[in-house]
Amino acid sequence: MAIARVGSSEKVYSPNKRSKRNAYLLLAPGLLWLLLFFVFPLLNLAETSTKTPSPTFETGEFVQSFRFANFIDAFLANQAQFYRSFTYALAATIIALAIAYPLAYSIAFRSGAWKNFLLILVIAPFFTSFLLRTLAWKQILGAEGPVVFILKFLGILPDGATITATAFSVILGLTYNFLPFMTLPIYASLDRLDYRLIEASGDLYANGATTFRKVTLPLSMPGVVAGTLLTFIPASGDYINAQLLGSPDNFMIGNVINSRFFRVVDYPTAAALSFTLMTTILILVIIYIRRSGTDELV
Amino acid sequence: MSRWFSRNLIRIYTGAALLFILLPIFYTIAFSFNDTEKRNISWQGFTIRAWLNPCEPIGICEALGNSFKVGITATVVATILGTMIAFALGRYDFKGRGTTNLLIFLPMATPEVVLGASLLSMFINVGLGTGLIPVIISHIMFCISFVVVTVKARIASLDPKLEEAARDLYANEWETFRRITLPLVAPGIAAAALLAFALSFDDFIITNFNSGTVDTFPEYVWTAALRGVPPQANVIGTMMFIIALVLVFAGQIFTKKREAKK
Structure with a gap:
């Protein structure tokens, strides 16, 4: 639930204004860990990204030659996968939002005594391995599964056609996997919302749609922003769903990075692709937060 | 109709x-x-x-044991480090708040494949190699941010008047913290620890980059998926699901009882 608070402005109650030293002591170990095992590895990755194969052409051996063209080469060779990653992630984010918002709304305002039980059902997927659940989707959508059977019975799906190994199944998998990350922040922001505001809007003769547009939606925007980010970011870097539910035609940039690292042992290309992916996401995130963060949507 | x-x-x-x-x-x-x-x-x-012989497929229970080792260690360390940061952010005024918030936010805004690749690059470059230790180190790293965010939200929702009252009654800083703040924040810390364990236990991408030849449970499932996942994997998945549900329900009953006492 707390996820919704990322980036929100904060006013701190601070009884200990003088003991700055204590604050730094509290911060030091954790921040040091993040510097050593988050920032420092990224610098290593940056360093790797401009290397070239060693003159002896031994597998896995690279020398630093500051070849920044690695970035351009890597991007040009994998444009299709980049484009696909962001399209799939965007589609999954929009569908997840369409499923999660009404779900969070009805849990927050319409569930009464069932509230906690429904919340547990929403976070239930966290308790079973996501790989097992993705494999379950492969079964459900697979050639021997119930969905294909029903669609063929109804004559919607022609004989021989499949649902797995398509963009549809990959996007479904992505939507499914990150749905709780969308639902929980939206629920948290709706649950915090003072219901009297909605009642007041009704008292002032606003109809349901107007109340939603002018009161509920703007007040739940922090949750929507957090939820869409927590869905879009991991979805755009994912390769599990494309691997298990898709075909090589559906491979995303994560698949390329993964195979460059492990199968081809081409660390510089993998590093350059990782950096391009991360930078693109950060730019998109900054634009998105700027545009939706404050009063513009009200 | x-x-x-x-x-x-x-x-x-x-x-x-x-x-x-x-x-x-x-x-x-x-x-x-x-x-x-x-x-x-x-x-x-x-x-x-499959329920009678959950450990029958070779390596499955070993992988499960590794997942527990990683999950428990990462949860304990990340919960301590993250809670400390959350208290610093929630209860102290200091310079560098913006940078700290950014450093907490960035790991959550970085795709796992990038985190995994960068950690592997680093572990190879400094000669640490792969294995369970690098996996534990990485898990602590990505769990810290989620702990900070969860605990910080709990601290922010506390009524400062309670702590002020304790001070008015001549409790010193440490007593106020131990007898007022900490018990009130405890549910947030527990939720953060559960989240950290769930994230660590289920992580595949970062783990797969850094584990080398050692397998965790998700890695076992991934490798098995190529030839066919044995039903025992589903047994373990189901058991984890039931244990987690029982824990959550027990937690809710416990909170309700505590509230009823008040």
């Missing part, structure tokens, strides 16, 4: 969404009872054989 439908639209929608969320879980549970050796894809008949 149509009025009934429009009035209950949100209920129907919610039901459908919940069905979507739970369907693969039902599948996972059902197929733990499937009478098959390896290719656990189509229904062959009911049996409890």
